Each structure stands twice: as structure tokens, then as C-alpha cells.
Amino acid sequence: MTCGMSVAAAADNVYQKPESFLQDLFGxxxxxxxxxxxxxxxxxxxxxxxxxxxxxxxxxxxxxTRSAWVLEEIGKEDFITAAFVVKGGRIEQVKVLxxxxxxxxxxxxxxxxxxxxxxxxxxxxxxxxxxxxISGATLSVHAMERMARVALYFDRMAQxx
Amino acid sequence: xxxxxHFTRIFRQWHGRIGAIAAAFFLVLAVTGIVLNHSDALxxxxxQIAAPWLISWYGIQQKPVLQGYRLNKNYLAADAGNWALGxxxxxxxxxxxxxxxxxxxxxxxxxxxxxxxYRSDGQLVDKLEGQGLPAAAIERIGTANGAVVLQTQGGQxxxxxxxxxxxxxxxxxxxxxxxxxxxxxMDKAALALAPRLPLQRILLDLHSGxxxxxxxPLMVDLLGLILAVLCxxxxxxxxxKQRQRHYAVGWVKHEVKNTAEK
Numbered sequence: 001m002t003c004g005m006s007v008a009a010a011a012d013n014v015y016q017k018p019e020s021f022l023q024d025l026f027g028x029x030x031x032x033x034x035x036x037x038x039x040x041x042x043x044x045x046x047x048x049x050x051x052x053x054x055x056x057x058x059x060x061x062x063x064x065t066r067s068a069w070v071l072e073e074i075g076k077e078d079f080i081t082a083a084f085v086v087k088g089g090r091i092e093q094v095k096v097l098x099x100x101x102x103x104x105x106x107x108x109x110x111x112x113x114x115x116x117x118x119x120x121x122x123x124x125x126x127x128x129x130x131x132x133x134i135s136g137a138t139l140s141v142h143a144m145e146r147m148a149r150v151a152l153y154f155d156r157m158a159q160x161x
Numbered sequence: 162x163x164x165x166x167h168f169t170r171i172f173r174q175w176h177g178r179i180g181a182i183a184a185a186f187f188l189v190l191a192v193t194g195i196v197l198n199h200s201d202a203l204x205x206x207x208x209q210i211a212a213p214w215l216i217s218w219y220g221i222q223q224k225p226v227l228q229g230y231r232l233n234k235n236y237l238a239a240d241a242g243n244w245a246l247g248x249x250x251x252x253x254x255x256x257x258x259x260x261x262x263x264x265x266x267x268x269x270x271x272x273x274x275x276x277x278x279y280r281s282d283g284q285l286v287d288k289l290e291g292q293g294l295p296a297a298a299i300e301r302i303g304t305a306n307g308a309v310v311l312q313t314q315g316g317q318x319x320x321x322x323x324x325x326x327x328x329x330x331x332x333x334x335x336x337x338x339x340x341x342x343x344x345x346x347m348d349k350a351a352l353a354l355a356p357r358l359p360l361q362r363i364l365l366d367l368h369s370g371x372x373x374x375x376x377x378p379l380m381v382d383l384l385g386l387i388l389a390v391l392c393x394x395x396x397x398x399x400x401x402k403q404r405q406r407h408y409a410v411g412w413v414k415h416e417v418k419n420t421a422e423k
Contacts, residue, residue: 019292032293032324057278057287059324077206 013099015108018070021083021097022061025068032059035158048125048149049073058154066092067158069151075101075140082144084116084151089159091116091148104137107144116144121152169401176394183387190384193368197361205361215363216356218372226350228339232263233281236342237270238350244270245353247346249283260302260337262309269309269323271302271337276311278323287323295326305332312336 022029035058037045045053061068066087072079078100085093094116096108106112112134119129127149133141196203216223226245229236235247242255246268256272263269267286270277276294278286287293296315303310310319310329317329342350363372370377 017291022292029292034322034324055285055287056280059287059293076201 013105014097015099016095016097018081018083018097021070021095022068025083025085025093026061026063029061030063033062033158034059035154035161041153041157044125044153045150048153049146060154060158062158067155069154070097071147071151073143073147073150075104075143077101080107080140080143080147082147084148086151086155089120089152089156091119091152093117094144094148096144099140101140104134104140106134106137107140112141113144116148119148119152121149121156125149125153127152165401169398172394172398176391176398179387180391183384183391186384187388190368190381193364197364197368200361200364205364206359208360209357210360210363211355211357213355216358219358221356221358223351223354223356226347226354227342229342229346229350230258230261230337231340232261232268235281236340236346236350237261237268238342238346238354240350240354242272243354245350246279246281246283248349248353250353251277251279251283251285253277259299262302262304262335262337264304264307264309269302271299271311273298273300275299276302276309276323289323293324295320295328301336303334303336305329305334310334 016024019029037053037056037058042053042056058069066085069084069086070081071084072081074080079098080096080101081098083093083095083097084091094113096105096113099105099108112132115129115131116127119127119131122128127145131141131145196205200206224240226238226240229238229245232246238245239253239258242253242257244251244253244258244261251270253270253272254275256275259271259273261268261270263281266281268279268281270279274290274294274297276289276299278289280286294313295311295318296313298314299311300314301312303312305319308319308321309323310317310332311326317334318326319329319332320326366372366377368381370379370381373380
């Protein structure tokens with residue numbers, strides 16, 4: 001997983017640019033904050049993702065009540081860029097910003113993404129809600145779940161800073 | 162010898178000869194087919210092969226890496242959007258490199274639309290683009306008073322943390338510039354940036370015959386035809402043998418019956 005805002009190539013399906021999402025969410029987006037991944041956090045993120053985080057510094061936006069995380073994770077072969085808004089330790093909003101895989105773009109539909117609303121992390125960093133899969137988009141669904149868990153974990157760590 | 166037996170004998174001879182010659186090719190097709198069937202589980206697309214003879218077979222030639230950006234202890238050499246930091250390979254996203262600087266343990270590599278932050282051990286720290294940058298189209302990168310400086314089409318900006326950027330008013334900037342690589346660094350860079358091919362592609366090309374050029378797929382087509390012929394001749398021989406056995410058993414039964422009646 002990378003944790004930035006990647007430039008979309010011409011062939012990518014860009015549903016919304018990260019800057020535009022942040023603009024819609026906050027009006028005037030706050031200055032980005034930074035969460036440095038300590039070795040313990042890297043271990044935990046590795047456990048969630050199944051691979052090491054590719055970046056050590058995670059930028060996020062926090063207006064005092066909610067935090068926004070723009071994350072990237074590979075579904076099958078290419079990165080999916082998605083934004084997660086967390087409020088009070090629960091997911092408030094999820095949006096797929098850029099989809100680069102050939103199959104599985106159904107994860108962008110609100111009917112699927114609504115399932116994440118209100119989800120929080122259990123003690124073992126799993127979502128406390130069951131997310132129904134989408135036939136033909138299994139790997140993208142799993143990538144979205146992993147990113148949701150990481151966003152909640154990052155938010156929890158950011159609160160402790 | 163009947164004509165049918167004669168044909169069967171010829172079939173058997175040619176079936177054996179063709180099968181023996183084609184067996185090695187069938188084995189390659191079978192093994193590559195089985196392995197490719199599990200390419201996701203085996204992560205074949207992630208395994209990179211850099212064997213020089215294979216790269217040369219594909220007609221890929223590595224450009225000599227002659228220049229690089231001098232950092233703290235190492236040089237950073239760029240090729241096709243990737244970088245060699247000493248002997249480490251760092252992956253970019255294909256953009257040309259406009260410069261690289263090191264401040265403390267962090268290395269900043271600039272491309273026109275991105276700045277990559279790496280630790281000196283090759284671990285990616287952050288990627289800056291879009292809103293993370295002060296302005297578009299980076300032209301140069303440098304340092305001034307321990308801060309990173311970007312020259313963009315929108316002016317010059319500096320930052321101490323690569324998070325918040327201020328317009329540069331006046332400072333003595335040391336701009337990153339290419340230098341000739343020392344011989345030892347040239348070798349390290351050439352090794353790190355050596356062209357690679359994913360194992361999946363090599364196996365696919367081997368399975369389809371494309372690895373042998375434009376005639377390769379025709380060879381594989383021919384192998385397919387040979388396999389079809391072997392199937393037909395094999396079945397024919399099996400059928401012939403079954404019939405012979407059937408007649409032999411019938412004849413013995415007939416003889417036993419005749420003997421008993423007498």
C-alpha cells in the first residue's frame with residue numbers, strides 16, 4: 001500500500017481527484033498532518049495488508065472532528081486509490097477516487113461503499129462489520145477492506161499522537 | 162501380412178519416432194502450462210529475471226549509465242524512470258528525473274510532477290504530487306540552508322519538511338546537477354539498473370513459442386498438430402489391438418467348442 005495521492009495515467013479511471021475530494025469534504029482543506037510509521041506501526045500495517053507498507057510517512061487531513069485518508073492498495077495488479085473519512089473511530093465516508101484494474105470497478109458504487117459506514121476496528125484490527133463481496137471483484141473488495149482497516153488504524157494512532 | 166497389419170506396423174513405427182522427437186517439446190508445453198495456470202499463487206509477474214543472455218535474446222540493450230547526482234556518500238543514477246542509489250534499485254513511475262539532493266538521511270528525487278522522498282537505505286518515505294507540491298512542473302531541485310528548494314514554472318519554493326512550502330525570497334541555492342560517475346559507481350549502477358523481464362512473460366512466450374520469434378507460434382501450432390496425429394494413431398493402434406484380442410479369444414472359444422463336440 002502506498003499512502004499518497006498518485007497522479008493518474010491517461011488509461012486510469014479517475015472518478016474524482018484527491019484535491020477535489022478534500023475540497024468537497026472540508027471546503028477549505030486544513031494543512032496536511034503527518035503520521036510517521038514507527039516500527040511497531042509498520043508491523044501492524046504489515047499484518048493488516050499482508051505486505052509491508054511502501055511508505056513510512058502518511059499524510060492526512062484533520063479538521064478537529066474528522067480525518068481524511070487517501071490510500072492506495074493493489075487489487076490484483078494495479079493500485080486502487082480511495083479516500084476514507086473517519087469520525088470518532090468510525091468510518092463516515094468512503095470513495096474510490098482512481099481505479100486502475102481491468103476488472104472489479106464495481107467497488108466504486110455507493111451501494112457497496114455504504115457497507116463501510118459506521119465500521120470500526122475490533123481489538124485485533126478487523127472490521128466489526130461484515131462486508132458483502134461483489135462477484136468478479138473479489139480482489140478489489142479485499143483491497144478496499146484492507147484500506148478501510150488501515151485508515152481506522154491510522155486514525156487511532158493519530159489520535160494518540 | 163495383411164494390409165491392415167502392415168499399416169498398423171507403420172503407424173506404430175512413426176508414432177514412436179514422432180513421439181520420441183516431440184516428447185521434449187510436449188514436456189516444456191506441459192510444464193509451462195501447469196505453472197502458468199498458477200501464476201497468481203506463484204507471483205510470476207513479480208519475479209524478475211535479469212539473466213544477460215535472456216535479455217540479449219529479447220533484443221533489449223542496456224544503455225551505459227555514465228552520469229549521476231552526487232548525494233551524501235553515493236551517486237544516484239537514473240534510467241527510464243528508475244534509479245540506482247549505489248547498488249540499490251529504486252522504482253519511479255517512468256518520468257524523467259530533473260535532479261536529486263540529500264538532506265540528512267532523506268534523499269529527494271525530483272521529476273517534473275513528483276518528488277520522491279527516500280531514506281538512504283532505499284525505503285520510500287513519501288511521494289509528493291498534486292496538492293503536496295507548491296506548484297506544477299518542477300524544473301530543478303536544490304538545497305539552501307538545510308531545506309529543499311524546488312524551481313517550478315510557478316517560481317521557487319523551499320521547505321524544511323516537504324510538507325509546507327514557502328516562496329523562496331533570497332538564499333544561496335545549490336542546485337542538483339549531473340556529474341560523471343566514477344568507474345566503481347558506474348558498475349554498481351549498471352548492475353542495479355540492468356533490464357529485467359517478469360518470469361510470467363518469459364513463460365508465456367515459451368508456452369506460445371513467441372520466445373523463438375515470429376515463427377515460434379507456428380512451431381507450437383505444428384506441435385499441436387503432431388499431438389493430434391499422435392492421439393489418432395495411438396487410438397487406432399489401441400483399437401486394432403483390441404480387435405485382434407477379440408478375434409483371438411473368439412477363435413479359441415470356437416476351437417474349444419468344436420473339440421468338445423467331437
